[in-house]
Amino acid sequence: MAPILAIAIGALFGTGLYLMLRRSLVKLVLGLSFLAHGANLLIFGVGGLVEGHPPIVAEGETVLVPPYADPLPQALILTAIVISFAVTAFALVLVYRARESLGSDDLDDLGGTRT
Amino acid sequence: MKSLVLQTTTRLFEPLFLVFSLFLLLRGHHEPGGGFVGGLVAASAFVLRALAFDVASARRQLRIDPQRLIGIGLAVALASAFVSVGEGLPFMTGVWSGNVGTPLVFDAGVYVTVVGVVLTIVFGMAEET
């Protein structure tokens, strides 16, 4: 399972970077989301892949019985997903506004801030 | 796009969504659930209305500006975190009296904040186009 996950993470990062290097603004946002997904999957992967129970103490027990899934990566991923949700929403609105005022979604048409 | 089927279903499902969201909020006490998912479900009720009718009608139904909800939710969550300081325990420690405690208040604050944030984003984007 781990090699498949590793390939998936690599593919997500690669796709994200490729999309970010394109000139289209929409692809830029898509690329950023891919990167965020790749990072989330990476957290999932480093948490260790075990076939176990959810990390909830069963009725009548006082401690978790192994094997159980590491709960921390899930909490981290949830947080990261929420953040990337908000950030993506903002980026989409920003790109939409930029397209409205620029009349194009080509990054090469941006000129005002070139240094 | 005004679809009669969607509009009728919306009327039917909206209360259900809201009740279910409260169920999720309370269930989060011991089992999977909690303020965040509860808030998302509650917000989706209003998003559904915005899709079936229009944003103005969803705003009317919400009665309160979603941006204010963010503030109110944050204030409630923050207030719950201070209770433990009064008892001499570190900030944000859960204080319980029987089965009810400050984590529930905190979760309720999260619930309200999530509704506010999601609706601010969705309404804002829907009105943009």
Added chain:
Amino acid sequence: MTLLPALPIVIPLATAAMCLATAASRRVQRRLALAGSSAQLVASIALLATVRSEGIQVLEVGSWAPPFGISLVADLLSASMTVITAIIGLATVVYSLQSMDANRERFGYYAILQVLLMGVSGSFLTGDAFNLFVWFEVMLMSSFVLLALGGEQEQLEGALTYVTINLFSSALFLSGAALLYGAVGTLNLADAAERLRGGNVPVYIEGALAMLFLTCFGIKAAIFPLFFWLPGSYHTPPIAVTAVFAGLLTKVGVYALVRFFTLVFPGHGVDVHGILVWLAGFTMVTGVLGAAAQSDVRRILSFHIVSQIGYMVMGLALATPLALAGTVFYLIHHILVKTNLFFVSGIVARMQGGYELSRVGGFASKPVVAGLFLIPALSLAGIPPLSGFFAKLALVKAGIEIESYGIVAAALGTSLLTLYSMTKIWNEAFWKAVPDGIAAPRSAGGIGLMLLPSIVLASLTVAIGLGAGWLFALSIDASSQLLDPRAYVDAVLGSRR
């Protein structure tokens, strides 16, 4: 400790929540922001005083013992940084009262500014790698909104650059945090430092982790070669926003670099410091050369932020007690001076109507504004007896002590070029006669609230210069805390080890 280390985070949050919840009028929001920022300043000073007298303060949030829960840790560096954050926050709120337009104020400018301050303070105080990521995001989200608020085309373009590069760096940070967790099984910085020191992690993994963090914090701090986004976006929003960004945001990146490369990766396995020396030198030189080519005051000052970051990284790279003390001193001095320079350029623009050097002139007849510019400008260039002189003196002396003459030469040369750059602004805006077709500067009447924070910051710069001994003693103490991570680890993990 039950509350104090959390206050610099909680107070701005409460202020923002109140601004939003009451949907208050502009007038009420202004008062709330003023009250909130003042309270934050008082709380931060109280925190610094406690840390100074009682040592490192740790708050186990929610009574969850480290390394399982999130701890807020205030050592001298963190506490000093929160104080300076609160000072800049309050100054910016006051400055905004007269410089911010009504539309932005109505949209919730003050609430978002408070969230930004919360994110900055949170980043300084947290003792947990993932929590640091969350604070970074809080800070970034609010800075995105502040940057794009108003939606002028130039602003949107600046925001696009800024948002893209920062999200990229966030993805790197997240991956770094993930791999750190995979390698050592903890995200608590003190615990991670302890386990990495134990030597169970292969050196190539430690090296890869260090490089990931170096890259993502390097982007945030705008060090060479990752600085290009900064001069491309900082000049676009209203001047009060630029001023608070210039003062605080890049410095959070520098702080994160200092924290990680003194505590978590102090250079046992990989020689990060050897790389940092080169980066510091290039950052100084490219920044100051970039400034020489510009003619918009805000762009000149933006490039100077980059070059000044080089000095702070230089102290970290040399990593002697004196050098790190220089970094701490430099951070504090730079935040005050840089914010003030943007404040003054805003005042000049308000009185004559522009940031372009060819379109301003004749300010020599305005002694107050001229004085307000001269103090931070000379301090930036490092003229005694102002604060910048002592900051640079410490760094240069540290460089000579360990015979790193290359970086010392770069620092001195950059200092000279900084003086040249400041002279350019002085000649054009102040010494030169009013250009043809441009009205003479208006009187400073009616912008008293823009002058006030600038005067206060300028006085602080002078005070730091005259009373350098006191601040320097603080910096030395902060630096010895940084160089001895044992105390930090002990304070966080305590008897649990």
